[in-house]
Amino acid sequence: MGALEAVMRKRLTLHLQEGLAITKDMRISALKKSTIAIAAVLVAGGLSYALWPTTSQTAASDSDISMEYGVLANVLMPETLSQNAQIGQLAFEVKCAACHGVNAAGKDRIAPPLIHIIYEPNHHGDEAFQRAAAEGVRGHHWPFGNMPPVEGVTRGDVAMIIAYIRELQRANGIN
Numbered sequence: 001m002g003a004l005e006a007v008m009r010k011r012l013t014l015h016l017q018e019g020l021a022i023t024k025d026m027r028i029s030a031l032k033k034s035t036i037a038i039a040a041v042l043v044a045g046g047l048s049y050a051l052w053p054t055t056s057q058t059a060a061s062d063s064d065i066s067m068e069y070g071v072l073a074n075v076l077m078p079e080t081l082s083q084n085a086q087i088g089q090l091a092f093e094v095k096c097a098a099c100h101g102v103n104a105a106g107k108d109r110i111a112p113p114l115i116h117i118i119y120e121p122n123h124h125g126d127e128a129f130q131r132a133a134a135e136g137v138r139g140h141h142w143p144f145g146n147m148p149p150v151e152g153v154t155r156g157d158v159a160m161i162i163a164y165i166r167e168l169q170r171a172n173g174i175n
């Protein structure tokens with residue numbers, strides 16, 4: 001926030017200087033001059049005020065959702081995860097996140113977000129996840145190519161991963 005504040009201060013100062021410079025250039029009576037100077041200051045202040053919230057809002061929402069370049073979904077985290085989902089989260093981070101991204105938010109040009117309506121339980125049931133891990137997936141929904149089988153995960157591991165994904169899906173309105 002320190003850097004942002006510094007930038008906004010600078011911007012405000014520039015506005016003020018600009019306003020005063022414009023006023024100076026005008027060869028008009030002293031009275032009019034001061035009136036305009038006050039108006040310029042008000043306009044400059046108003047502009048900075050108007051710009052301030054927008055700028056800090058953008059910065060705040062950027063960091064809230066941490067939409068880094070290449071992340072494909074805006075995933076809201078549930079407040080709590082069940083114990084199974086916590087285990088699933090660890091397994092997911094080790095075995096799946098390299099492609100599907102942190103919190104299964106996807107990675108551009110690599111793998112889709114699993115927190116996505118396409119992967120709702122009715123369309124991709126738990127068995128689709130088990131099959132994907134065991135046998136891989138021939139690319140069909142996305143232009144990212146095939147998913148290879150994932151080595152070193154048991155059906156039990158994948159069940160935990162599914163618990164994790166479903167809890168994230170529910171937290172994002174995907175049921």
Ligand code: HEC
Nearest residue numbers: 095096099111128129132139140141142144145146147150
């Ligand atoms: C090497 C990259 C990679 C890894 C690692 C990976 N995936 Fe995938 N996965 C993909 C890609 C690419 C697709 C998209 C295929 C398509 O276009 O439909 C996909 C699709 C899927 C699908 C959709 C299956 C379907 O029937 O359409 C599921 C479920 C899935 N992955 C789960 C997982 C899980 C769980 C893990 C970890 C155990 C994992 N993936 C690891 C790349 C990967």
